[in-house]
Amino acid sequence: MEAAQVYIVHGYMASTTDHWFEWVQASLEKEGIAVHILAMPDSSKPDPQAWVNYLKENVTFSDQTYFIGHSLGCISLLLYLNRYQLKPAGMILIAGFLEKLRDIPDLDGFLEEQISIPGLIQNVPKRLVIGAEDDYIVPFELTQKLAEALEAPIIAVADGGHFLGKDDFKTFPVLLEKLKIMIKSAS
Template sequence: MKLPKPIALLLASLGLIASTTGLAAEAGSSLRGKQVTIVHGYMASPQDHWFPWLKAKLEAEGAEVDVLSLPDSAHARADAWLGYLQANIRQPDANHYFVAHSLGCISLLRYLGGLPTQTRIGGFVLVSGFADSLSLLPQLDEFTAQPLDYRKLISIAPRRVAIASRDDGIVPYRQTAALSRSLKAPLLSVAHGGHFLGSEGHTQLPVVYDQLLSMILH
């Protein structure tokens, strides 16, 4: 039986419906008119990890979804990635949401920081993000060489969430936690998520879907 949306929301808040994922199934085309852009990370592509699954889930709810294919992912360059984002994302607005993973997070934040000050987007979800040099990957230092304008980013994106795993072997948990504090974004901790890679079994990532859905519907 399909519940009216207000009743479904009330029951969800009381714990009588399991999660926002269940609510989405009731809501049908709840994301119609929303745009979601997914930004992958280092040595990745739109076909990797949990990106195809997330795209399909969001499109089933009526959203328009792009998983960008950043250039030369195995030899990533900060200027090339920023230029690609600038060329391939139309001017975002309050109906536009972003999901980024790993190196895609700092790249997305650089892009958002370069938008006009009056810009307002719907929000973003950052998975294993970082804003400081990674000891294991010094070749990526150019991405973090310049400080971010956190005040501007907070203004542009009123809804912000960071997700980190305590056993991430590539981006230390403390670095994602530091980024979340700088962005004044809630941090969701996962005990054993690794770096949220497909090779670690993460071909689906419900926590991202749930957080994004909650962000959009509320």
């Protein structure tokens, strides 16, 4: 069986060195799991086509591929998986959404393409959503709707904010624990 590999897809205005990304990478690599933090193009002026193309060009896919999406990285990941009908082993979506964000119209273009939710449910057997009840960028209700649409369990964090470094999210133990469980259950 192939070894598990994890791809982290960051969000709007983020980079590979932000928040908890490198901590998750270092923690998993200690256990022999390859982790790739993708440097999504032009994150301050994101373009849906450019982001999906970047994923297509930079992900080496196997049946042991797992994804972590954060914020805009979630919808970008869903567009990519849907467009190419890919079947990863699992995904964890953090502070994700499927509806326009009232305060960030720059991201509306990511919500124009139709996504087959039944197709994603069929193609991605292990799904988990994590949201913060006090998220000030993506309202928790939108993350709940994402979890419901994907028929995915949701972990509600009382005071996670938007899971940014400035919200004190330099580490993310619950994410790491759930991802390890997801990977172990495959072997």
